[in-house]
Amino acid sequence: MNKNITIIIPVHEYNDYIRNAIKSIEEQKNNQYDVLIVSANKKPLIKKIKSITSFKLIVKDGNTDYVSMVNEGVLNTKTDYFTILEYDDILYPNFIDNFYKYQKEFEFDMALHICKEMVLIEEKGEVLNAIKNEFVWAMGRTTNVGYWDFENVEKSNNYYSANAIYKKSAYVESGGLKSNIKLWFNYEFGLRFLNLGYKIFVIPKMMSEHHINREGSYLDNCSKNMQADEQKFYLNTAKKEYMFTEDREINYN
Amino acid sequence: MMDKYIEKIKNKENNIFIFQPNAINISSGMLNYIYNMAYCLDKEGYNVIMFYEKNKPTNRGKYSHIELLSLAEMQVKYKVNASDFMIIPELYIQFVGELLKNKIPCEFIILAQTQDFMFENMEYGQRWDITFNIRNVIVNTDWYGKYIKGYFPNVETYTVNPQIPEYFSEKAKKLHPYVAIFAKKQRDGELFTKKFFAKHPHLAWIAFKAFGNLDRKSYNEELNECAFAVCLDENNTFGTFPLEVLSKNILLLGQSLKFVPDWMDMNNIDGIWGNDEELIDYLEKMITAWLYDDYDDSQHLPTQNYTELYSEENFIHQLKNAFEAIKNNRINFLNKIKANTNE
Numbered sequence: 001m002n003k004n005i006t007i008i009i010p011v012h013e014y015n016d017y018i019r020n021a022i023k024s025i026e027e028q029k030n031n032q033y034d035v036l037i038v039s040a041n042k043k044p045l046i047k048k049i050k051s052i053t054s055f056k057l058i059v060k061d062g063n064t065d066y067v068s069m070v071n072e073g074v075l076n077t078k079t080d081y082f083t084i085l086e087y088d089d090i091l092y093p094n095f096i097d098n099f100y101k102y103q104k105e106f107e108f109d110m111a112l113h114i115c116k117e118m119v120l121i122e123e124k125g126e127v128l129n130a131i132k133n134e135f136v137w138a139m140g141r142t143t144n145v146g147y148w149d150f151e152n153v154e155k156s157n158n159y160y161s162a163n164a165i166y167k168k169s170a171y172v173e174s175g176g177l178k179s180n181i182k183l184w185f186n187y188e189f190g191l192r193f194l195n196l197g198y199k200i201f202v203i204p205k206m207m208s209e210h211h212i213n214r215e216g217s218y219l220d221n222c223s224k225n226m227q228a229d230e231q232k233f234y235l236n237t238a239k240k241e242y243m244f245t246e247d248r249e250i251n252y253n
Numbered sequence: 254m255m256d257k258y259i260e261k262i263k264n265k266e267n268n269i270f271i272f273q274p275n276a277i278n279i280s281s282g283m284l285n286y287i288y289n290m291a292y293c294l295d296k297e298g299y300n301v302i303m304f305y306e307k308n309k310p311t312n313r314g315k316y317s318h319i320e321l322l323s324l325a326e327m328q329v330k331y332k333v334n335a336s337d338f339m340i341i342p343e344l345y346i347q348f349v350g351e352l353l354k355n356k357i358p359c360e361f362i363i364l365a366q367t368q369d370f371m372f373e374n375m376e377y378g379q380r381w382d383i384t385f386n387i388r389n390v391i392v393n394t395d396w397y398g399k400y401i402k403g404y405f406p407n408v409e410t411y412t413v414n415p416q417i418p419e420y421f422s423e424k425a426k427k428l429h430p431y432v433a434i435f436a437k438k439q440r441d442g443e444l445f446t447k448k449f450f451a452k453h454p455h456l457a458w459i460a461f462k463a464f465g466n467l468d469r470k471s472y473n474e475e476l477n478e479c480a481f482a483v484c485l486d487e488n489n490t491f492g493t494f495p496l497e498v499l500s501k502n503i504l505l506l507g508q509s510l511k512f513v514p515d516w517m518d519m520n521n522i523d524g525i526w527g528n529d530e531e532l533i534d535y536l537e538k539m540i541t542a543w544l545y546d547d548y549d550d551s552q553h554l555p556t557q558n559y560t561e562l563y564s565e566e567n568f569i570h571q572l573k574n575a576f577e578a579i580k581n582n583r584i585n586f587l588n589k590i591k592a593n594t595n596e
Contacts, residue, residue: 092545092546093546094545094546097546098546101428102428105426105428106428114544131455134458135458137429137430137458137459137460138457138458138460139460141458145460146429204428204429204430204544205544205545205546206544206545
């Protein structure tokens with residue numbers, strides 16, 4: 001079997017969580033994957049990453065927001081598929097194995113999976129908040145069982161793409177994630193992707209764990225630094241911008 | 254006259270009428286067994302005519318070349334005589350009574366597939382051998398034959414095991430979160446599903462699939478998508494559904510059976526069996542293990558090759574033997590009448 005998937009890890013700052021992320025990659029049952037760490041151009045950060053892993057690392061200058069880092073990684077992948085592993089998340093040992101297994105049998109341009117969403121509660125530590133994406137397999141909930149449909153995503157906002165797997169060609173053709181949309185960028189991408197006729201499939205297996213309120217994470221910063229109406233602005237922007245494949249300038253006024 | 258009938262039987266010139274029950278009364282596996290019998294007898298050179306009481310069956314697939322008539326049409330077209338055989342499922346025993354009242358002179362053969370139906374339509378005090386003059390019974394398992402003889406010792410029973418077609422040996426991929434469910438009574442299946450979702454709401458998105466009216470090949474394809482199977486029929490006599498599921502390496506969870514089927518090796522039981530409540534919890538554990546890929550298939554692989562054990566060859570072989578014996582019985586009977594009437 002040839003390696004056909006790259007795991008991209010964008011890292012803009014160091015946190016010990018990254019050790020778990022890397023360990024979860026090393027413990028995959030199937031080792032047919034490449035790894036690409038995209039680091040912000042900060043010497044101490046690069047040094048620290050190199051001290052804990054020998055996975056390939058590239059350095060991103062300029063914008064080091066999440067989307068720009070991801071897109072830099074995509075440009076440097078050589079495989080047909082890639083996935084984005086947030087450095088505070090972990091993949092389950094079956095992640096790569098199930099990607100290959102399901103890719104052989106189902107047609108998709110993007111694959112989500114059943115994902116555990118973990119939340120940090122001070123007294124209890126990390127606890128399960130929800131499992132995500134499972135409902136597309138419930139009979140009658142989507143037009144095509146196992147696949148997202150546009151109406152559902154648009155209506156429910158319930159589009160959950162942590163650690164999604166993308167077909168590189170479809171990602172590039174559709175315009176990829178947009179760095180001008182600071183929040184709801186995954187949602188905007190999902191709407192655009194489906195609107196263009198690409199297929200988003202949910203692999204019905206528990207394949208990763210996602211942390212939602214880690215101190216200092218991108219979304220944590222957004223929720224602390226953005227006003228409620230600013231967050232709502234990005235949601236409305238996502239609902240308008242999905243019709244355009246290019247990353248257009250946003251009028252923030 | 255008797256010689257003429259005997260000759261007809263010997264030369265396969267007599268007719269074999271097979272009653273086809275209404276599909277809503279019996280399971281598709283049982284119906285398929287009847288069709289298959291008609292198909293194989295036809296292939297063996299017998300004159301087979303299927304007939305129905307109400308609602309003409311449609312979509313008969315590979316069986317469409319076998320003549321199918323309504324009861325009224327059959328009575329007009331054929332004059333049933335003493336050389337003919339008429340095969341009637343046990344659920345329709347009173348139909349035999351009606352035909353006897355009308356002095357239909359053929360040999361009636363009961364086709365017995367489920368112990369549950371044996372007394373379903375019998376009246377108090379009635380017996381197959383005495384009331385309905387039944388001498389020959391075709392059964393789908395040895396134990397059911399013994400069971401019938403326990404009540405009616407004067408009948409002869411012949412075992413013809415159902416066929417598990419070779420295509421069921423194609424292993425299921427088990428990629429979909431689907432549970433195949435077979436319940437004798439639709440209500441039982443619905444109650445099981447409701448209870449499962451109520452007790453394990455985090456799995457309410459798992460689909461339970463019942464395959465009522467599919468032809469066997471489409472049903473096999475649908476089964477390919479299932480990772481688990483639940484069988485709710487404590488009176489199951491042969492167990493076509495469990496064997497099909499096991500042949501596909503799908504994990505079988507079955508309601509404990511009142512009677513042990515011929516194929517079940519008590520020292521090495523295939524599948525997991527228990528009461529409804531136990532099955533609900535087992536299923537949750539198995540699905541969770543499947544979701545995390547923490548489920549070891551090899552622990553639940555069947556110990557026997559059921560498509561080989563219950564092959565088409567086996568079915569034809571047993572059917573031929575049964576009919577040879579039934580024919581000989583009938584010839585002996587006609588010879589006795591001949592002797593008694595000095596014909």
